[in-house]
Amino acid sequence: xxxxxxxxxxxxxxxxxxxxxxxxxxxxxxxxxxxxxxxxxxxxxxxxxxxxxxxxxxxxxxxxxxxxxxxxxxxxxxxxxxxxxxxxxxxxxxxxxxxxxxxxxxxxxxxxxxxxxxxxxxxxxxxxxx
Amino acid sequence: xxxxxxxxxxxxxxxxxxxxxxxxxxxxxxxxxxxxxxxxxxxxxxxxxxxxxxxxxxxxxxxxxxxxxxxxxxxxxxxxxxxxxxxxxxxxxxxxxxxxxxxxxxxxxxxxxxxxxxxxxxxxxxxxxxxxxxxxxxxxxxxxxxxxxxxxxxxxxxxxxxxxxxxxxxxxxxxxxxxxxxxxxxxxxxxxxxxxxxxxxxxxxxxxxxxxxxxxxxxxxxxxxxxxxxxxxxxxxxxxxxxxxxxxxxx
Numbered sequence: 001x002x003x004x005x006x007x008x009x010x011x012x013x014x015x016x017x018x019x020x021x022x023x024x025x026x027x028x029x030x031x032x033x034x035x036x037x038x039x040x041x042x043x044x045x046x047x048x049x050x051x052x053x054x055x056x057x058x059x060x061x062x063x064x065x066x067x068x069x070x071x072x073x074x075x076x077x078x079x080x081x082x083x084x085x086x087x088x089x090x091x092x093x094x095x096x097x098x099x100x101x102x103x104x105x106x107x108x109x110x111x112x113x114x115x116x117x118x119x120x121x122x123x124x125x126x127x128x129x130x
Numbered sequence: 131x132x133x134x135x136x137x138x139x140x141x142x143x144x145x146x147x148x149x150x151x152x153x154x155x156x157x158x159x160x161x162x163x164x165x166x167x168x169x170x171x172x173x174x175x176x177x178x179x180x181x182x183x184x185x186x187x188x189x190x191x192x193x194x195x196x197x198x199x200x201x202x203x204x205x206x207x208x209x210x211x212x213x214x215x216x217x218x219x220x221x222x223x224x225x226x227x228x229x230x231x232x233x234x235x236x237x238x239x240x241x242x243x244x245x246x247x248x249x250x251x252x253x254x255x256x257x258x259x260x261x262x263x264x265x266x267x268x269x270x271x272x273x274x275x276x277x278x279x280x281x282x283x284x285x286x287x288x289x290x291x292x293x294x295x296x297x298x299x300x301x302x303x304x305x306x307x308x309x310x311x312x313x314x315x316x317x318x319x320x321x322x323x324x325x326x327x328x329x330x331x332x333x334x335x336x337x338x339x340x341x342x343x344x345x346x347x348x349x350x351x352x353x354x355x356x357x358x359x360x361x362x363x364x365x366x367x368x369x370x371x372x373x374x375x376x377x378x379x380x381x
Contacts, residue, residue, distance in 0.1 A: 004148035005231030005239045010297035019204060022294055025342045089341070093360035100275045 028085050034078035037071075087112040135165045139172050139214050143184065144225040146232045154232060156223070157181075163214060169222060170198050170209040173236075186236035193350055196286030200236055201225040206291035206348045227291040229300075243287055246303050249329050250311035255322025273318040280313035280358055282351040289345035289355050295338055302338040303329060305345035305355035312358035315365075331366035339363070 016022040048059035062068060090112050091105035124130065139161050146154040159176045170188055177184045188198040191210045198209040203223050214222065230238035256267065289305035296302045311330050315323040329335055336359050345355040372379040 003233070005233050006146050006148070006151075006154055007231045008154075008228070010229065010294070012298060015294050015297065019344075021344055021347060022342065025294075025340075025344075029340075089343070089360075092343075092346075092354065092357035093364060095357060095361070097272070097276060100272045102275075 028082065031078035031082040034075040035082055038075040038079070041075075083116065087116070136162045137165050137167075137214055137218060138162050139217075140221045141169075141172055141176065142221050142223045143173075143176075143236065144232075145184075145235050146226075148234055158221075165213075165215045165218075167214050168210050169200075169202055169207075169212045169214060169224065172214055172222075173209065173224070184236075185234045194284060196284035199227050199286045199288050199291065201228055201291065206288035208286060208288070208350050211350055227287055229291055229293070229297040230287070238287075240287060242300065243285075243290060243304070243307070246307040247285070247310065250303065250307045251322055251326055252307070252310040252314060254314060254317060254320050255325060256319060257321030267319040269318055276318075277313045277316045279353055280309050280316075283310060283313075283349075283353050284351050286350060288348045288350060292344035292348040294342055294344070295340060299334075299338055301334045303335050305339075305359065308336060308339075308362065309353060309355040309358040312362050315362070327366065327369065330362055331369065336362045336366060 016026045045059055048055045063072070087109050091103075091108040094108065096103040096108060141159045141161070142156045143159065144154050145151075145157045159180055161172060161175055161180065163172055163175060170191060173184065173186055173188075177186075186198070186200070186209075188210065189195040190197070193208050193211040196208070199206060200209050201207075201224070202209065202212050203217065203220075206227060209224070224236065226232045226236045226238045230240065230242070233239045283306055285306060287306065290296050293302075293305055296304045308330060311326045314320045315326060315330075331337075339356075339359045341356060341360060343356045346353075346357065349355065
């Protein structure tokens with residue numbers, strides 16, 4: 001009897017269509033593009049601020065452009081989805097054991113949401129929103 | 131007692147004969163079976179009464195031995211743990227475990243996994259060897275709970291069949307072997323973490339994992355490999371920081 005195992009290749013560019021859980025994973029990965037692009041926007045903003053008041057006002061005006069508002073909305077949705085899926089997974093990376101028992105996953109994830117909320121209010125306060 | 135309900139089951143099984151085939155093909159089997167049967171029972175019936183040439187692995191029939199892992203409708207499952215009634219009215223497509231070479235029909239070659247298992251040294255390497263006369267290595271219940279879930283692995287390889295990283299990069303040490311490394315690393319009796327890091331903290335080790343999380347979703351023994359791997363990424367990162375950024379630091 002011969003030994004001639006058959007190897008089935010994984011399609012390198014379309015594997016994630018094979019199962020909904022892979023699609024969920026890829027959708028999370030894709031949010032990084034928006035988060036990254038928004039980071040670039042912030043750096044450009046800093047550069048414009050350093051260039052003087054005229055450049056800064058022009059930058060602010062550009063942000064109010066409808067296409068820019070659509071992009072910022074998409075980036076916000078992507079960032080929220082990215083952050084939420086990350087917080088929901090934190091209990092896996094950082095399980096907390098007290099005695100013989102482990103802290104419930106919801107408590108660890110919940111603590112991250114609370115810190116997120118508090119920091120968001122601090123940032124908004126510093127930005128003069130309140 | 132109510133009579134047992136019989137179900138009509140249609141199995142679509144991937145066949146491959148290394149002596150005659152160059153490609154695998156699906157073969158359909160129609161049979162009736164009691165509704166409490168599992169897919170493995172249905173395969174046994176096919177082999178006994180329809181087609182004795184069908185090949186597959188199984189042993190315990192109680193989700194303990196980890197031999198009968200297969201892709202059932204695209205999902206890695208133990209066929210002894212998968213009821214036919216959950217697929218009532220639809221064809222049950224049975225394939226060998228994904229990402230492993232097919233030896234024959236539903237039998238895959240586990241050689242790669244076995245080799246990787248050895249590389250992570252999945253056994254206790256005592257911190258200090260002591261003579262038997264000094265008694266056993268004692269452990270508190272809390273110390274046991276730190277690794278207990280990771281010791282439940284039955285080596286069924288479903289996590290490898292679920293992991294797209296392993297499918298795309300076969301050099302990846304993979305979920306079960308790395309999880310066993312973690313199981314021994316966090317055992318209070320063990321002192322072998324540094325030795326295992328040579329395999330764990332490498333590109334083919336934990337850093338190939340991108341946290342898809344599929345391994346933990348399919349594990350029939352409720353082990354959480356994704357958790358073990360993320361924890362090892364954190365400890366490996368701390369090792370790196372200590373070694374490279376702290377003056378005089380040694381990992």
